[in-house]
Amino acid sequence: MSILEDIQTKPAMVIMNGNHVTEQLVADVISYLGGSPLIAEDYQDDANLVPLSAAIDLNMGTITKSSHQRLIQLGQTANQHGKPIVFDPVGVGASPLRKAQARETFRESFNASDSRQLE
Numbered sequence: 001m002s003i004l005e006d007i008q009t010k011p012a013m014v015i016m017n018g019n020h021v022t023e024q025l026v027a028d029v030i031s032y033l034g035g036s037p038l039i040a041e042d043y044q045d046d047a048n049l050v051p052l053s054a055a056i057d058l059n060m061g062t063i064t065k066s067s068h069q070r071l072i073q074l075g076q077t078a079n080q081h082g083k084p085i086v087f088d089p090v091g092v093g094a095s096p097l098r099k100a101q102a103r104e105t106f107r108e109s110f111n112a113s114d115s116r117q118l119e
Helices: 003-009 023-032 043-052 065-080 096-109
Strands: 012-017 035-039 053-059 085-088
Touching: 012 023, 012 043, 012 065, 023 035, 023 053, 035 053, 043 053, 043 065, 053 065, 065 085, 065 096, 085 096
Parallel strands: 012 035, 012 053, 053 085
Antiparallel strands: none
16 A cells, blocks of 8 residues: 555544745645644654654755754654655755765665665
């Protein structure tokens, strides 16, 4: 079953984190597809919320050192619970910092040693 089918056939909470520029738009799309968006910015919620979620959206659009660590934490928790992750490395080619952060987020969140697709 695809993520889209899963969202449409049962109530599905999708945890969002990351981009304050498009936050409302992403929430609206999740709602339109039948999901229930939830913005989770505090890691203390992860143990309770991630197991209830259908998917996780990690978006690098608004990135700081602390928000970068937050993306990694949320991605790791999602991975531990077998939740699908949508990773949007916004602006990955705009600066060396964003490229490095995207690689680290991808590698840490997906337990992936190969992040060449972010070259």
